Amino acid sequence: MNINIKSLLCGEKREIEFSYTIPLDYSENGYTVSGDAQVDGSVKDMGGYMQLASECKAQYKTQCARCLKALDGVCSVSFVRTVATKLESEDDEEYLLVGEGSVINIDEAISEELLLSLPFRSLCREDCKGLCPKCGCNKNETECSCVTKELDPRWAALKAFKAKDGE
Ligand SMILES: [Zn+2]
Ligand SMILES: [Zn+2]
Structure with a gap:
């Protein structure tokens, strides 16, 4: 105008x-x-x-x-x-x-x-759990039984080290 x-x-x-x-x-x-x-x-x-x-x-x-x-x-x-x-x-x-x-x-x-x-990104709520990367369900609404926990590589190394230690 x-x-x-x-x-x-x-x-x-x-x-x-x-x-x-x-x-x-x-x-x-x-x-x-x-x-x-x-x-x-x-x-x-x-x-x-x-x-x-x-x-x-x-x-x-x-x-x-x-x-x-x-x-x-x-x-x-x-x-x-x-x-x-x-x-x-x-x-x-x-x-x-x-x-x-x-x-x-x-x-x-x-x-x-x-x-x-405009904000860089928006969330429906601060603690939104997002979608399951395996089955795609909305984790705010459904609890699936998928195992998605990725081990931190540093922890994996420590775990391997500990296993060896316990031999
Ligand atoms: Zn959300
Ligand atoms: Zn799932």
Whole structure:
């Protein structure tokens, strides 16, 4: 969505507030961000420069990293950008460029910030037991009798040593 800051640029106003929703739909790293995200913020005349501050809340779907159970979550971000009428260098990400018609657009910045805010992985609960690597059952719900305990190689060596010792 375009935010018109003309009244700020010509000195008519010192602050412009905005609030809108944007539909999001993208997947990344096992997360699907979808639905309408709420965006709120303001652009302020800081005396010599303009600053945009924004907050955004979006819903995501993912699955438990251990048992693959479907999970829903909400991620929220807040960020600040300096608004500039021209950029010093092309790849200055901290700056937002004012486009034609005195508008700025932060939709791309929102998507980027949301992606960065997603957790590295999610668990359905802290102590999720996950799936049995042998039979595939969900160990939170079923107790299978598979023997999956892998011996630590260091312990295996010690065990061998002890066995020899006991000869
Ligand atoms: Zn789980
Ligand atoms: Zn099993």
